[in-house]
Amino acid sequence: MHRSIAWLALLLAALVLAACGGGDDASDGGGAGAGSTDPAKVKGTVRAIMEEVPDTDVVKEMLPEFRKAYPGVDVKIEALPYDQMRDKIVSSFLASEPTYDLIVVDNPWMTDFAMGGFLEPLDERIAAVQGYEPEDFSKPLRDIADVDGKTYAVPFYNYALALVYRSDLYEKAGLQAPKTLDELKAAAAELTSGKRSGIAMQPQKGYKIFEEWGNYLLAAGGSIQDASGKVTLDSPEARTALQTYIDVYKASAPDNSLNWAFDEAIRSASSDRSAQLISYNWTLPTVNESGKPFAIAEVPGGRAVLGAWYWGVPKNSAAKDAAWSFAAWVTGKEREKARVIAGGAPVRDSALDDPEVWEQGLGEDYYKTVKAILQDAAPLADGPNAEEMINVVGNELNAAVAGQKSVDEAISTAAKNAQEVLDR
């Protein structure tokens, strides 16, 4: 008797499995099941976690529209400050019951999250969305989400760095946006006068100085890693870049600003106490609110450090189809255009090239510059343990600016420590 029940149970289980398999097959043909984004069929609640930033607010405002397109899907967004958000994402990965079904991924985390097996590979799902055109995403952005030949996330918004400068002050001094580090140094020195500094910097230990100095490094012709991932930081170019950074800081940055980060630099520029800064390209509308005319240009040297946020579906997500439906919807060509017009940072070439976006957004110059920046931008870091690598290098850079270490000592220690971190 007992044995026959066991057999029956096994048979049932087999049937259920077969049914699921059938669902999977059907999805390739565009039907229901895993990977489906059919608005009539996808159902569920998506608990999404995002960072407290202007781009998140833009997405929040698009939710009612999504609800109309997908009546069966309820997206709940929880926005938190950066560090708290990362801690919660990692806890959710490890929990037996996930807290989040859809997450945003910062590019230094990409390889670690993908290799840790926390993210759902999205290639098949991307291919199944009609008219999605993933190749429309700026190439450097696509490359970051590609880990060992698989795509683990889709771009949400970029934070490539740009030179954000006071166009009126530049004009008055008869200057052009600097094309080289020497020109930047000269322009910063010339624009330093009285209470206004020539440039606001962010030499804070760790991430912030790394992100800013990376642009100096690229301008000097150096690099952090080569194509194979080996650390190439111990170079004369890196030393030149750091020496120039220190010279600019000493000559033209606000006094005693060694612990400054992004916020202080923005505030300084907004309150007419600095003539320019190297910062995220989307800070332009923020600094322009001050009433002073700011413009953006490519960073000196023309190659910027690229940072970007992505949408990722955790492997333990309780609503994968619904989560992906939202990610695919919000990153689709049409939504991208609306999102950029509403103030979101662009990730698709089509939005950057769209005259309607130019007109209703921040103007043709802005989007053309952003497109030029994105085209050849180099990712902040690539590979496993990227976050730690950024921190150990940023530590040495800050020590050199503080005068605790010589440029030479800081660069060679940074290179050695970075290689150790990557080899771990």
Add this chain to the structure above:
Amino acid sequence: MLRRFPIRYRFLAPLVVLLALVVAYPLGYSVWLSLTDRTITRPETSFVGLEQYGSLLTNGGYGTAMRNTLVFVVFAVGIELALGLALALALQRQRWARDATRAFLLTPMFVTPIAVGLMFRFLLNGQLGPIPAALGSVGLSVDFFGTALALPTIVAIDVWQWTPFMVLLLLAGLESLPRQPFEAAKVDGASAWLTFTRVTLPLLRPVIAIAILLRALDAFKVFEYVFATTRGGPGDATDTLQYLIYRTGFQFFRLGEAAAMGFVLVGLVLLLVTILYRTLLRQEARA
């Protein structure tokens, strides 16, 4: 089966189970973690024994963070004790508006430490902050977060926030002291200083010991001020153990190593607590 256990153990059982769940299990788990190379982003974990404890000896960053933390604790608690005692003695003699003054003095304690950190980050901002602006008007330029002053600045923030706590404890202690020894000292013609060093301080010793203990335990956990103002910089001038542990465990995902770092700190704190008890409380018993 239940009869084998006397009734007193059965009454104790719920508490034991609760403690095991909320204290012993997490503690035991983190001891286990510290003996493995558990890294969140890697699926495989192996047992490495005491290897991670050993490697802390040669970890320069850990040594620096340990030194910074000890300097922070000694100076912050020391200054808070001296200031707190002075304020408590003054407040004890106050005649009017006692309650209002006391309530006002305690306010810094009610602010969450991360907010205090952020507040000072902007108050002390070289270009935009009011404090450097005020100093600038008399021709002074102070680099509060530079190499030389960053750690003292963080000590000062802690002193601003936690001196009131010392005042609270010491004032309560002072007011509960018996009057007779003070009257006897007065009759004997002892000076104020002599009364303070020979009567007040010895009588107050247990309260001082407890106050130091509570503040030191809390100061070892310094994290928010560092996180909000310097992130451990310039270089590693203000890197503290808690911030290092946070970075290792949460930012760099190496839970095992972070746990080992944590347990060394626990060991150190237990040692200090024992020493404090012996020197301050036992002498009291002998006296």
